[in-house]
Amino acid sequence: MTMMTTKMNQDADVTVVGAGPVGLVLAAELALSGATVQVIERRAEPDESMKAGAINVPTAEALDRRGLLPAAEQVQRELLERVGPFAPRADDRRTDGGREARGSRFTGHFAGMVLDADLVDASDPDLAAHTAVDGARMVPQRELEELLAGHVARLGVPVRRGVEVTAFEDTGDGVVVGTTAGPVRTGWLVGCDGGRSTVRRLAGIGFPGTDPELTGMMGTVDLDDPGKLADGWTWSARGAYRYGPQPGRVVTVEFTGAPADRSAPVTLEELQAGLRRVSGTDVTLTALRAAGSRWTDNARQAANYRSGRVFLAGDSAHVHSPFGGQGLNLGVGDAMNLGWKLGAVVAGWAAEGLLDTYDAERRPLGAWVLDWTRAQIGVMRGDAKSAALREVVADLLSTRAGTTYAVKKISGVAQRIDLPGDHPLIGRFVPDLWLTDGSRLVDHGHHGGFLLLDRTADGAFARLAAPWTGRVTGVTDDHATPTGVLVRPDGVVAWASDTTDATGLEAALRRWAGEPSPAPEPAG
Known part of the structure; x- marks a missing residue:
């Protein structure tokens, strides 16, 4: 997709800083809500370095x-x-x-x-x-960015590359942003600009957490003698390495603290030296076929995800090691959660207080991910105590219950937001609800907005939700369980019932979809 690099000369309801997956998802959700949105990105071209290799269930x-x-x-x-x-x-x-x-x-x-x-x-x-x-599920980050770039382009969202944020001022009714392409006035500003976020720094938001113990490097290479490496992960007193699952993909982990310059490109010589140290072999790399990347186990979470009219999402709000593949997915979840809420406030049908639920809902999950990655570092060190702990964890993961537990955590299917209501679906991502016409409930929500499944014989749930037409799409189906489900635009179930009892539905609609629209005046 051709990216614009011209001077910004238009205002927008929302300006998103960062054109990675998180920024692109957020921009798309805002556009679907009717907000005018622009994305600015300091990189002149998309980042080609190796990053996440797959996505979890909520992202998919x-x-x-x-x-x-x-x-x-x-x-x-x-x-x-x-x-x-x-x-x-x-x-x-x-x-x-x-x-x-x-x-x-x-x-x-x-x-x-x-x-x-x-x-x-x-x-x-x-x-x-x-x-x-x-x-x-096996969608690497680079391919995901390409897919999302096409999505935002079809929605008419401009992505302006080669533009850096230099300053901003929250005026109370908007944000004046200074950039290398000139100033722009925007209603809201969202930093999706990575772990070293300029937006977070300029907003003065703290970033507490734990310092790094390791340096990891990754790249796709050609090897003279791949037989010297074991497939999968291998540990040693010097660290760990992984060979595969894709041909030529190597990862090294050394517990030497943070690198002197994390942003420096990984060279073939550097990757080979690290791989030789941790593998204890004289393996020879002959070519670096895909740009490598380096990372650490620096684990931090922003003190606040919001400061006035400025928000943080993705790595701007939280950083951690990539073990378990949670980072990209955590950020996409942030974007899906914030996108519809900020869009609702911009559209005027939701009070600004709705935005407070963004931090309240996403912070606990971010904190869990940080601890989930910290726990993995604890069993990966090369010392004897960590090796002993690794054997215990390996035994647990060799059981059916242990593996199922870990897969549920990693895949994201067990995620839940604490929402009012007793039904077990409330607060969870909507499951695969198949309808009698062969479609699924989510097939009816490609445009964004709320979905209400109504399986009552007389359409009672849909009638109750009629005043929210335009925000809530009703989908009727033959009777089955659950009888009714209200799904927020981010896929979270806000209300559900296994009977024809509509108790709690109106309250959920008012809480999440705003006040009902006034009834039209009678003709004549």
Whole structure:
């Protein structure tokens, strides 16, 4: 996609800083809500370095809710064709309610201990409820960015590259942003500009946490003698390395503290030296085929996700090691949560107080991810105590219950937001709710907005929600359980019922979808 690099000469309801996946998802959600939005990015070109290699279930379902599932599935098919024998099987089939669904063998790892797909209890209710996106989990970050760039382009969102934020002033009714392309006035400013966020620094938001113990490097290489390396993760007193799952992909971990210059490009010589140290071999790398990246286990969370009219999302709000593949997914969840809420306030149908729920809902999950990654560092060190702990954890992960628990955590299917209501679906991401016409509930929400499933015989739930027409799309179906489900634009279930009792539905609509629209004046 051609990116604009011209001087900014237009105001916008929202300006998003950062054109990575988080910024692009946020911009798309804002555009779907009717807000005018622009994205500015300091890089002149997309980042080609290796980063996340896959996405979790909530991220894949976010793509699904916006009609992007077929494109993501195509990315996975092409990846599996390239990866070949290194890939876990992704063509297993199982029957779910008479429909054939793709059964993913993609499980992930904990501290380098790859989780055995054969030990996963596929009948676990949380896992069984989220299988429709199994064919779209192996989507690397670079391909995801390309997919999202096309999405925002179709929505008419300008992405302006080569533009840096230099200053801003929150005036109370907007934000005046100084950039290298000139000033711009915007209603709201969102920093999606990474762990060293300029927006966070200029906002004066603290970033407490724990300092790094390790330096990791990653790259795709050609090797003279790949037989000297073991497949998967291997530990030594000097650190750890991983070879695979894609051909030529190598990762090294050394507990030497933070690198002198984390932003410096990884060289072939540097990667080879690190790989030789941790593997104890004289393996020779002959070419660096994909730009490498370096990272640490620096773990920090912003003291606040909001300061006035300025927000943080993604790595701007939290950083941690990449173990377990949570970072990209955590950021996309931030963007989905903030996007519709900020869009609602811009549109005028929601009070500004709705924005307070962004920090309240996303902060606990961010804190959990930081601790989940810290725990993995604790069992990866080269000392004897960590090695002993690693053996204990490995034993636990060799059980059916242990593997299923870890997969549920890594995949994101067990995520829950604390919302009012007793139904077990409330606060969770909407499951694969198949309708009698062969569609799923989420197929009716590609445009954004709320979805209300009504399976009452007389359409009682839809009638109650009629005053919210334009914000809530009603979907009727034959009677089944659950009888009614209200889904927020970010996929979170706000209300559900297994009976025809509508108790709590109006309260949920008012809480999340604002006050009902006035009834039209009678003609004549």
